Amino acid sequence: MGEPADTIRPVWRTPLAAALIAWMGLVVGVTLASSRLLEVLPASGLPFIAIGLYLAPIPILLVWSFWAMLREPMTGWLAPTIVLAFCGGFIPLFRPLFDVGVSLNFAAHRPAYEAIVADIGESGQPGQRGWIEGRAGAVRYGFQADHRDVVQFVWSDGAYLPSGVVYDAKSCGVPRSAQRRRIISTYDRHLGGHYCYVRDFL
Numbered sequence: 009m010g011e012p013a014d015t016i017r018p019v020w021r022t023p024l025a026a027a028l029i030a031w032m033g034l035v036v037g038v039t040l041a042s043s044r045l046l047e048v049l050p051a052s053g054l055p056f057i058a059i060g061l062y063l064a065p066i067p068i069l070l071v072w073s074f075w076a077m078l079r080e081p082m083t084g085w086l087a088p089t090i091v092l093a094f095c096g097g098f099i100p101l102f103r104p105l106f107d108v109g110v111s112l113n114f115a116a117h118r119p120a121y122e123a124i125v126a127d128i129g130e131s132g133q134p135g136q137r138g139w140i141e142g143r144a145g146a147v148r149y150g151f152q153a154d155h156r157d158v159v160q161f162v163w164s165d166g167a168y169l170p171s172g173v174v175y176d177a178k179s180c181g182v183p184r185s186a187q188r189r190r191i192i193s194t195y196d197r198h199l200g201g202h203y204c205y206v207r208d209f210l
């Protein structure tokens with residue numbers, strides 16, 4: 009006579025619903041935290057993490073969703089609809105979410121950056137040349153000894169998603185009235201003060 013009615017549950021009361029919510033929350037959360045994750049995760053593992061989080065679950069969830077729709081047509085259609093709608097909506101939202109994550113990560117590091125910039129400006133010696141790299145806690149930085157108004161803070165220098173922040177006292181600044189913002193084309197985004205975010209960091 010078929011499956012008893014009490015064994016058929018609405019899709020929002022199934023493990024599929026919990027999996028969908030967990031995956032969508034994880035995708036949004038990791039995207040917001042991606043700038044920080046770039047700093048702490050090994051660069052060689054980033055492609056596998058990205059595929060495992062952003063791509064691999066989609067066909068699995070779609071198959072699971074269509075199977076749920078066949079079992080419970082009254083509510084099951086919601087599952088594949090939600091998966092496809094989330095994927096379609098996330099594509100244009102990825103960049104704004106990533107940019108929010110950049111701002112959050114920069115805000116967390118800014119006091120340390122300002123202390124490093126001040127220390128570099130006071131520690132120069134006449135005639136000193138060459139590239140100098142250093143580390144202050146978890147913050148990596150580099151600058152040219154004879155060009156101390158530019159300091160690079162590396163977030164990720166791997167082959168995948170290289171990025172970082174540059175302090176540039178001359179070319180990254182807040183625009184004055186009736187003047188264009190002074191940002192060199194290689195800087196992707198002004199973060200505040202003389203700090204700019206750089207994608208494809210070199």
